[in-house]
Amino acid sequence: MKNVIFEIKENFKLANGVYKMLLSGDASDITAPGQFVNVRIDGLYLRRPVSVCDRDGDLLTLIYKVVGSGTEAMSKMKKGEKLDLLTGLGNGYGTGVSGDAPLLLGGGVGVPPLYLLAKTLIEEGKKVSVILGFNKKDEIFYENEFKDLGCFVTVTTVDGSYGRKGFVTDALPDNYSYYYACGPLPMLKAVYKACKTGGQLSFEERMGCGFGACMGCSCKTVTGYKRICKDGPVLYKEEILWEK
């Protein structure tokens, strides 16, 4: 973990309610896909955890959905403004166990962390398939970015306004070696049920600190109590206990 002041290079609307922010600063503590940063916002007491979409040297990409006052304030920030981040939070996805043809499943703003994951897996020489699930056409983002990485991409929409109608679990391929998922809790549950290979799922929870001190985001797992922020957000399929 490191506390770093980043400079905003770009901040723009990517899809309905979804924004992309490109930041410049010391991103060296981001060492695995699936990690997150905790963003300080003027006038709000708690930081806002946002998953890392991409890291390239000193450049950090965040994609976030406007859901409340914090993300709304972020969406109005301009190029050149400074942003106070705690970086390098969370465990991130482990890529060593993926096999040669992993499947990535993202729902809504669960999609962004899969980008750096896909990039990493492809650099490791793996054949990556991605299923991106959205509610409707105007919420879709990053379909082409995943294609440009060399992924085989399927898009699903709940209302059928684009791509395949239904949920990500309605578009599962026959063969894949392993899966990685990030998205809302009902999606994670459905993926957990539908996918039979080993897998890793990234969870979301309201956090206090984001670095393991306050016990605000604890969950029960097969291997004991875990903090989503520090011991997660990524849990291995085998350790998950569904409580909610």
Added chain:
Amino acid sequence: MGKMSVSLCGIGLDNPVIPASGTFGYGLEFAEIYDINVLGTFSFKGTTKEPRFGNPTPRIAECASGMLNAVGLQNPGVHHVIERELPALKKVFHKKVMANVSGSCIEDYVYVSELLDREDQVGWLEINISCPNVKAGGMGFGTSCESAAAVTKAVKAAVKKPVIMKLSPNVTDIAAIAKACEDAGADGICVINTLLGMRIDLRTGRPVIANVTGGVSGPCVFPVALRAVYQVRAAVKIPVVGCGGVSSAADVLEMMYAGASAVEVGAANLTDPYACKKIIEDLPGVMYKYGIKNLSDINGSK
């Protein structure tokens, strides 16, 4: 003796800054990012007899200049703390630590206190009779003079180290409860724990926190905490530890003018993990600004 040094129940502190229980774990997360030996000491996570998971999530909410939590005393239990956490802490922290103790009955308070009292690294026992987030015990013991005195008396009879009673602000007369603890043998008083509050999510019309209510902390409670320190200081002769909303070196000084011998910093650690380190670094400058040569000149230790 440095100009920032103070004394708490007969034990010297290099400075009065103490991360508050529940915001600093057992120290290890913070030891990864700075040398925690710069602290006066710290109060570790509220520890109970048995391991506790705590309350369901969400446990956290936000408010203007503060936050709410309903963690519910999640901790690995006193045996794990003694076998695992304290040995790990010893490697990175070379001062006495404050052991925060909680329980759901007097026997549990005594059990945990007795075990932690025997640990070399424990300097003080801070007895939490003020947690608003647990159903049995916790704040229930801290809201009447009789029960607060009963816990104090029982723990005091079982231990040798100084006992600091951490009190709840959710009472009519906090000074009377402090006095009852003093009369029962307490060596110090810590005020305040969190204030009971709640938030509602307008998208659902339901409370944000699964436990419905939670404890409010952060800068928004600072004036309430300062008032409590002032009232308790006037009512007792034993040292008072100020706690509640402290987030700057200036806040530390205010607390000490109000009568605190040492000052705990809570929620600030969660929004800025370097908060205590920065406060300690800022203290000499703020002391100079207000013409304070030695912190011990202003503190209310008697």
